[in-house]
Amino acid sequence: MAEVAAVIASTHHPFYYRASTSTGADRPPFADEWVAKIERFRETLTRAEPDVLVMVGSDHFHQLWLDNMPQFLVGKAPFFDANWYNEEREFGLPRMTLKGEEELAAHILRDGLDRDFDLAFSNELRIDHSITCPIITLRPQADLPIVPIYTNIFAPPLPQPKRFVQLGRAIREMVESWESGKRVAIIGTGHLSLELGGPRQFGEHGPDPEFDRKAVEWIASGDIEGCLAEVSLDSLHSPGNATHGFMDFMLMMGVAGEGRKADHVDTLDLFHTMEAYFTWYPNGAPA
Amino acid sequence: MSKYLLDKFLYTVDRDPELVERYREDPAGTVEWWEAEMANRILNVIDAEKTTWLSFTEDERKALREHDHVTLFQMGAHPFLTLTLFIAMFERDHGPLEYQKAYGKAMEHISMPYPDIST
Structure with a gap:
């Protein structure tokens, strides 16, 4: 059976690529510290020696649109082209092509349906920065095949937070029941408190530092019960109008497991939103 | 009121470089053209199978x-759609x-609470 070599949860900040590659007067003052934290974070994936990446993210109205909106979708294709014109325009993101791992995608679709997750699928999916940002930060050589899994944290009505946790638990079990000798890293990205297009956007910090502090504690300590007790679809409006992206962190807590402390925890307080990085090694830290 | 149609306008303009420029330079003309020609096109569907019932209210126009x-x-x-498109049009001036x-x-x-964005 396949082995889960690492579980990784991260914010996906689309400005990282530009900040980390800019030089001279264009390089922001926080870039060096950000790059150093990302390089330490990247090492946690490299050490796990993965063969395949399951990538959990969320389409930002790129390919998925309101005339046909899935709640959870698995990409099953031999390749995934990546990044969109408006992401090149606003963030300077490069175009990419990633290989797909169709056998694992097919397994997750079949097994997921049989576990009562009515997963949608796509055989031609252009992925966006929710998946390419962690490729850029964690595996910039972009050499491993992926299975993209999109969640709807964006276009209400949304699934309940507990459903994200349940899907995370199921993804862990489904990967571990894949008949393969491969090492799989499960990587998911979301947000802490975040406001987009509202009065609290682009402040000195994220819009709700107190929520961010609690969120990091829930994730780092694997406190799924505590998190579910406080977080609801309604409550997530308060920390910022795009904070429902936190539910992808809750999904990753489900992957990691109740009470599982993260083996690597790091944060970076940036303008606009706080960065947060977590890695778990389910079978112990690699040597 | 149709939040869906507002979102459809923002979405279809934002993803097309020519339309971004056209909406920046000629907003009234772009909105009039888009409502007449594009509002009722289902994406990925031929023109013969257009929707028959979508239009803006005057306040939306x-x-x-x-x-x-x-x-x-x-x-x-949807605030993400509005923000992304407006950054594309106006960030360059600042x-x-x-x-x-x-x-x-x-x-x-x-x-708070902000307006409901459900469609």
């Missing part, structure tokens, strides 16, 4: 014609993050 992102927010247009901060400041009188 006015907000789009006037590039009024504050009113669009109050109408429940210093780093200046436009994004002014965009938020123009909405500082809006309090």
Whole structure:
């Protein structure tokens, strides 16, 4: 059976690529510290020696649109082209092509349906920065095949937070029941408190530092019960109008497991939103 | 009121470089053309199978014609779509993050709960 070599949860900040590659007067003052934290974070994936990446993210109205909106979708294709014109325009993101791992995608679709997750699928999916940002930060050589899994944290009505946790638990079990000798890293990205297009956007910090502090504690300590007790679809409006992206962190807590402390925890307080990085090694830290 | 149609306008313009420029330069003309020609096209469906019932209210047309992102927010247009498109159109006229901060400041009188964006 396949082995889960690492579980990784991260914010996906689309400005990282530009900040980390800019030089001279264009390089922001926080870039060096950000790059150093990302390089330490990247090492946690490299050490796990993965063969395949399951990538959990969320389409930002790129390919998925309101005339046909899935709640959870698995990409099953031999390749995934990546990044969109408006992401090149606003963030300077490069175009990419990633290989797909169709056998694992097919397994997750079949097994997921049989576990009562009515997963949608796509055989031609252009992925966006929710998946390419962690490729850029964690595996910039972009050499491993992926299975993209999109969640709807964006276009209400949304699934309940507990459903994200349940899907995370199921993804862990489904990967571990894949008949393969491969090492799989499960990587998911979301947000802490975040406001987009509202009065609290682009402040000195994220819009709700107190929520961010609690969120990091829930994730780092694997406190799924505590998190579910406080977080609801309604409550997530308060920390910022795009904070429902936190539910992808809750999904990753489900992957990691109740009470599982993260083996690597790091944060970076940036303008606009706080960065947060977590890695778990389910079978112990690699040597 | 159709939040869906407002979102469809913002979505289809934002993803097309030519339409971004056209909406920046000629908002009234772009909104009139888009409602006549594009509003009822189902994406990925041929013209012979157009929708028959979608149109803007006059208030919606006015907000789009006037590039009024504050009113669009109050109408429940999806804030991510509005922000992304407006950054594409107007960030170039300002210093780093200046436009994004002014965009938020123009909405500082809006309090929680924000308008519902469900479609």
